[in-house]
Each structure stands twice: as C-alpha cells, then as structure tokens.
Amino acid sequence: MNxxxxxxxxxxxxxxxxxxxxxxxxxxxxxxxxxxEKMVNTTDEWITERTGIKERRIAGEKETPSEMGAMAAMxxxxxxxxxxxxxxxIIVATTTPDTIFPSTACYIQHKIGARTIPxxxxxxxxxxxxxxxxxxxxxxxxxxxxxxxxxxxxxxxAIVDWEDRSTCVLFGDGAGAxxxxxxxxxxxxxxxxxxxxxxxxQILYIPAGGSKLPLxxxxxxxxxxxxxxxxxKVFRLAIDSMEQSLTRCIEKAGISxxxxxxxxxxxxxxxxxxxxxxxxxxxxxxxxxxxxxYGNTSSACIPIAFHEAVAxxxxxxxxxxxxxxxxxxxxxxxxxxxxxxxx
Ligand code: UT7
Numbered sequence: 001m002n003x004x005x006x007x008x009x010x011x012x013x014x015x016x017x018x019x020x021x022x023x024x025x026x027x028x029x030x031x032x033x034x035x036x037e038k039m040v041n042t043t044d045e046w047i048t049e050r051t052g053i054k055e056r057r058i059a060g061e062k063e064t065p066s067e068m069g070a071m072a073a074m075x076x077x078x079x080x081x082x083x084x085x086x087x088x089x090i091i092v093a094t095t096t097p098d099t100i101f102p103s104t105a106c107y108i109q110h111k112i113g114a115r116t117i118p119x120x121x122x123x124x125x126x127x128x129x130x131x132x133x134x135x136x137x138x139x140x141x142x143x144x145x146x147x148x149x150x151x152x153x154x155x156x157x158a159i160v161d162w163e164d165r166s167t168c169v170l171f172g173d174g175a176g177a178x179x180x181x182x183x184x185x186x187x188x189x190x191x192x193x194x195x196x197x198x199x200x201x202q203i204l205y206i207p208a209g210g211s212k213l214p215l216x217x218x219x220x221x222x223x224x225x226x227x228x229x230x231x232x233k234v235f236r237l238a239i240d241s242m243e244q245s246l247t248r249c250i251e252k253a254g255i256s257x258x259x260x261x262x263x264x265x266x267x268x269x270x271x272x273x274x275x276x277x278x279x280x281x282x283x284x285x286x287x288x289x290x291x292x293x294y295g296n297t298s299s300a301c302i303p304i305a306f307h308e309a310v311a312x313x314x315x316x317x318x319x320x321x322x323x324x325x326x327x328x329x330x331x332x333x334x335x336x337x338x339x340x341x342x343x
Contacts, residue, residue, distance in 0.1 A: 016140070016141060016182055016183045016184070017136075017137040017140050017141060017180060017181075017182070017183060017189045017337075018180070018181055018182075018183035018340050019178050019179070019180060019181075019306075019337075019339070019340075020080040020081075020082070020147070020179040020180070020181040021076045021077065021078070021079035021080025021081070021082070021178070021179045022075075022076050022079060022176065022177065022178050022179075022303060022306060022307040022310065023071075023072045023073060023074065023075025023076030023077070023078070023079060023176070023177045023307065024072050024075065024174065024175065024176045024177070024303065024304045024307045024308070025068040025069070025071035025072040025075070025174065025175045025176075026057045026173075026174045026175075026294065026304070027057045027058060027059040027060060027063050027068070027173055027174065028057075029057060029058045029059070029060060030055050030056075030057060030058075031055060031056055031057070031058045031172075032044075032054065032055040033047045033048065033053070033054055033055065033169070036168070036169055039162060039168075040162070040163065040164075040165040040168060040169075041165055042165045042169055047169045050269075050271065051169070051170060051269045051270060051271070051291070051295075052269065052270025052271065052273075052289070052291050052292055053169065053170065053269075053270075053291055053292060053295045053296075054292045054293070055292070055293060055294075055295075056171065056172030056173075056293075056294055056295035057172050057173050057174055057294055057297075058157045058172070058173055059155045059157060059158075059173040059174075063155070063173070064098045064107075064155065065092075065094050065096055065097060065098055065104050065153035065154060065155050065175065066098045066104045066107035066108050066111060066153070067111070068153050068155070068173070068174060068175035069092060069094075069104060069108050069151040069153035069175045069177065070107075070108045070111040070112050071175065072151060072153070072175040072176055072177035072303070073108060073112050073149055073151055073177045074112060075177070076149070076177040076178060076179050077112075077149075077179060079179075080147075080179040080181070082147060082179060084112040084113045084114040084115075085113075085114070085115060086146075086147050087114050087115070087117055087147050087148070087149050087179075088117055088118075088139075088144075088145035088146055088147055088148060089117055089118050089119070089136070089139060089145045089148045089149070090105045090108060090109050090114060090117060090118070090119040090120075090148070090149045090151070091105065091119075091120060091121075091122060091132045091135060091136055091148060091149070091150050091151070092104045092105040092108060092119075092120075092121045092122070092132075092150075092151045092152075092153060093121070093122050093123075093124065093128025093129045093131065093132040093150070093151070093152045093153075093299035094121055094123075094128065094151075094152070094153050094154055094298075094299055095123065095125050095126075095128065095154060095156075095159075095298050095299065095327075095328070096153075096154050096155045096156060096158055096159055096298075097121055100209075100210075103119065103120050103121040104121050104153060105119035105120050105121050105151075106119050106120075108149075108151065112149075114149075122135065124196070124299075124327060124329065124331045124333070125204070125298065125299070125327030125328035125329055125331055126266050126268070126296070126298045126299060126301065126325055126326060126327025126328065126331075127194070127266075127299075127325045127326060127327040127329070127331035127332055127333045128152060128298070128299035128327070128331075129150070129152040129176070129299045129300070129301075129302045129303055129323075129325070130192075130194065130302065130323055130324075130325050130333035130334065130335055131194055131331070131333055132150045132152070132299075133150060133178070133180070133192075133323070133335055134192050134194055134333070134335060136148040136150045136180045137180065137189055137192075140180060140181065140182050143182070146181060146182050147179055147180070147181045147182075148179070148180045148181075149177060149178075149179060149180075150177065150178045150179075150180055150303075151175060151176070151177045151178075151303075152175065152176050152177075152297075152298070152299035152300040152301070152302065152303050152304075153174075153175035153176075153299070153300060154173060154174065154175070154297050154298045154299055154300045155173045156171035156172065156173060156227075156296070156297065156298060157171065157172070157173050159206060159225070159226060159227050160226060160227050161223055161226040161227070164226070166229075166231055167226075167227055167229055167231075169295075170268070170269070170295055170296050171227075171295050171296050171297070171298070172294045172295035172296065172297050173297065174294060174297045174300045174304055175300050175303075175304075176300050176301075176302070176303025176304040176306070176307055177303060178303055178306075183340065189335065189336075189337040190253040190255070190320070190336045190337055190338065191249050191250075191252035191253035191335075191336045192249060192252075192333070192334065192335040192336070193245045193246075193248040193249040193252065193332075193333065193334050193335075194245075194331075194332070194333040194334075195241075195245065195331070195332055195333070196329045196330065196331045196332070197241075197329070197330050198329060200233075200237060200329070200330040201328075201329065201330075202230075203229065203230040203233045203234050203237070203328075203330070204227070204228070204229045204230070204234050204327075204328035204330070205227075205228060205328060206224075206225065206226065206227055206228065207219075207224040207225075207228060208220075208224035208225045209224075209225050234330075235269070235271075235272060237326070237330055238266075238268060238269075238272050238326045239272055239275045239276055239279065241326045241330060241332035242265065242266070242272075242276055242324045242325070242326050242332060242334075243276055243279050243280060244332075245324060245326075245332045245333060245334045246263075246276075246280065246322065246324045246334050247280070248334075249322065249324070249334040249335065249336050250322075250336065253336050255320070255336075257280065257281075257282050257286075259320050260282075260286060260320050260321070260322050260336070261286075261315065261316075261319035261320055261321065262286060262287075262288055262309060262314060262315050262319060262321050262322075263282065263286050263287045263288065263321075263322045263324065264287075264288050264302055264305045264306055264309065264321065264322070264323050264324075265287055265288075265289075265324050265325070266296075266301050266302065266324065266325035266326055266327070267289065267290060267291040267294065267295075267296060267297070267301040267305060268291070268296045268301075268326075269291070269296075270289060270291055270292070273287050273289060273291070276324075288305050288308075288309045288314055288315075289305075290304070290305050290308055298327065299327075301325070302323050302325060306321075306323070310339075315339055316339070317339065317340060317341055318338060318339065318340070319338070319339045320336065320337070320338055320339075321336070321337055321338075321339050322334060322335070322336045323335045
C-alpha cells in the first residue's frame, strides 16, 4: 500500500536541536515466555519464532506511567547536567495515561518538581515518541523553549487481555525520556517524516473507555476495554509504512542509507524488523534490537532502545542515527539526526 503523506513534502530540517540527555525506567518484574506458558495456551518456541520476544517487564500497582516517566525523567535530567527547574516544557507520549485527564505530563511535572511550565500529552500510539520529538524540536527551533522533557511511558499490561494469547505475549511496560535542547550551530537534525492514515483505525484499537463507548459492566464483560488487533494486517502495514517513511526521510536529508550508523526501529516484532532490513537492502547489523528483553512498549520503545544503544557504545558521538516507528491510527514517523552528546 502506498502511504505517501504529501504531494510536495516541505524540506524537513531542524538544525539546532540536540538530545542533551536520556533516561529509562523498567519495572523489575520480568515475565518470561515460560511464565506465559502457564497462563495461556502458548509456547516459548511459538513466541520466539513468531516475534523474537523472550521476556517483557510488567509494572506493579504503583508503577503508573507517570511514576515510570518521572523516574526516567530524573535520570535524563541527571545525564543532561540539568535540574527540573531548567525545563521549559514537558511532553508525554502515551497510549496508557494514568487517567483520561489530567494529562500524565501534569502528574510528572508535579512529581519531578518542575516549574509551572506547559505540560501535555500527545497520542499517536507507538509513533508517539517520534511525533513528540518532532513537535519538541519545532518549539526549540522557534526559540520558544530551551530545554524540553519528552517522555514515552506505557503500562500496556493494563490494557491487554491476559486470556488472549494472540496479543498478551507481545507487550511490556516501561518508560524512556529525552531532554531536547537548543544546540549551537550544530547541523544535528537532518530530516524527518511523519504521517497517518485514519482509514485504518479499526486494525488496532480499544473499543470502550472513551466517550463513544463509556465503560459499563456490559462493555467490560465483552472485553471491549482491552486492546483489539488484526495482527496480520498490522504486520503488513507496519513494514509498508516504516519502509516508505524511512525512505522519504533519507531522501529529504539527501544522504544514502550507507551513511547511517544505527537504525532504531519500533520494537514490535523481530520479523517486522528483519523484513524491513531485507526490503530496504540495509544490513541487519545496522538495526538496534532489544525486543527480546522488553517486547513492545509502544511509545517507550524508541527512547529505551536509544538509551541502551548509547550506553553500550552502539551509538557514538557524530554517528548518523535514524528512528522509525509505526502504530495504531495508523501512524508512522522517522527522524534522522547526527548524534551529539551535549549541546
Ligand atoms: O505496535 C504495533 C503492535 N502490533 C504489532 O506489531 C503486531 C503485528 N503482528 C504480528 O506481530 C503478528 O501478526 C503476530 C505475532 C501477532 C501473529 O503472528 P502471525 O504469524 O501473523 O500468526 P497468526 O496470527 O497468523 O496465527 C498463526 C497461528 C494461529 O493458529 P491457527 O489458526 O493457524 O491454528 C493462531 O491462533 O498461531 C496461533 N497463535 C498462537 N499460538 C501459540 C496466535 N498467538 C499464539 C500464541 N501462541 N501466543
């Protein structure tokens, strides 16, 4: 399917934006495939072969997205050499907010002791962090903010049906945070591409719990408050949308794929990442993968993977890095930048 999002795409370049620090939080409780064998009719072999996932983290009662997000934020601030008082804005990407309102960002502002700065959530499902990255970069590029805290925080264990083997094995909980800052004449963000195709909303959604179908005992009995997914269709569109978005992003930057040192794809399924690598003719070693440890943590996948890639020296100063994601909506996005440790 052709998923082009603009007839004449604008030159998408935000040159003075840097990731000043990153942080992550992962719940300590590990749920392995063998644990799942005792819960639903599945096997470690099936999950490993069909998804690449071996285990995932499950949040405890007090580990809400705001709590996990605040922990990741504190680590990111420390790594950036900043305090919460230095922040000018908080943006949280989440599909599993603590409450419908107020926003998870407002809870986090209070928890980390930030000033009364603008704080809000955005919703683009698994592409949320990339949408947030691009949004934050625009505020920075317009000089409307100097330091923005961007968080992807998810508690997917709260919205999956633990009796449905086709979905419950795929997801996990966690949070990742970036401090996005104004750099100095640094050509760091090379290009980006985002888009959505709302005609595909029905392949991945939660029917009840919003104002269209409020939570009632009957809706809960029918399991309408859980995530519903047409797995095979999502699988195909995931590959199509990421392939096309990544290609557009590279074209806009005027570089070739060989210049990219590391690609951080959405961590939903190893087979999706392998198919993407094959279709694009980009060697598998260029893709950073940690899906075996955490499963799909939706908007938290990219910041968690980036943080681990930097910590393990898989990404080094000066490397060209590409983020690419897709999610419910459907949505997609990619961003290409040169990694620089500090502004
Ligand atoms: O962020 C976006 C979130 N979602 C995704 O990225 C999901 C994208 N889709 C996928 O990753 C894959 O479609 C799945 C992993 C969900 C499923 O893999 P598949 O290769 O598409 O399997 P399938 O749905 O065609 O199912 C094949 C068989 C079925 O049995 P029958 O009908 O052939 O007898 C399923 O009932 O596998 C069965 N099955 C399982 N068996 C053991 C489905 N889930 C399981 C399971 N354990 N957990």
